[in-house]
Amino acid sequence: MNFIVFDLEATCWMGRPPNGANEIIEIGALRFNGYGEKLGEFNQFVKPKLNPILSPFCMKLTKIDQSDIDRARAFKYVIRDFLDWGDIYDDDTHLISWGENDKKFFRDDCQLHKVDDDWTEKHVNLKPHYRSLKRMNNGVGLKKAVVLEGFDFDGVSHRGFDDAYNLAKVFLKYIDEWNFY
Numbered sequence: 242m243n244f245i246v247f248d249l250e251a252t253c254w255m256g257r258p259p260n261g262a263n264e265i266i267e268i269g270a271l272r273f274n275g276y277g278e279k280l281g282e283f284n285q286f287v288k289p290k291l292n293p294i295l296s297p298f299c300m301k302l303t304k305i306d307q308s309d310i311d312r313a314r315a316f317k318y319v320i321r322d323f324l325d326w327g328d329i330y331d332d333d334t335h336l337i338s339w340g341e342n343d344k345k346f347f348r349d350d351c352q353l354h355k356v357d358d359d360w361t362e363k364h365v366n367l368k369p370h371y372r373s374l375k376r377m378n379n380g381v382g383l384k385k386a387v388v389l390e391g392f393d394f395d396g397v398s399h400r401g402f403d404d405a406y407n408l409a410k411v412f413l414k415y416i417d418e419w420n421f422y
Contacts, residue, residue: 242275243334245327248404249343252292253299264289265350269401277413283326284402286313303399317354329360336364339383339408365421386411
């Protein structure tokens with residue numbers, strides 16, 4: 242069993258996106274085996290196709306500079322690296338994120354770039370599983386869950402790898418208790 246704990250950052254604006262679409266600009270992930278041993282890390286920026294210039298709002302929120310995006314490769318190349326790195330097509334690999342948006346962003350970008358998206362069905366939104374495990378009435382954000390579990394939130398919020406790293410702390414704490422596999 243392998244787990245890819247990941248987070249995506251996407252283009253964003255104050256209001257509706259131009260061209261009606263948000264696109265992935267960063268993929269951050271950590272890979273673990275079923276014992277919780279780290280097998281690797283992945284962190285790459287992605288150059289958006291429809292809106293390659295980041296909004297000031299997006300740069301402020303994510304702390305991602307336009308120069309990072311200018312040097313990035315297109316989604317179809319980065320996703321190939323990600324799928325190979327994570328051995329995503331292996332039947333025993335699960336994709337773990339905090340929220341449904343990550344699956345939607347992957348699917349939307351796959352469609353935009355004409356890349357197979359069947360692998361996105363392996364996605365598990367950990368947020369409702371956490372809420373159920375903790376017997377909470379309402380879900381909480383990732384940062385609050387990290388703090389509730391007694392961890393410090395390391396790094397910068399709204400950065401792909403840092404959010405994935407913090408999510409991994411919560412995921413690994415309960416690795417033997419999740420009921421989605």
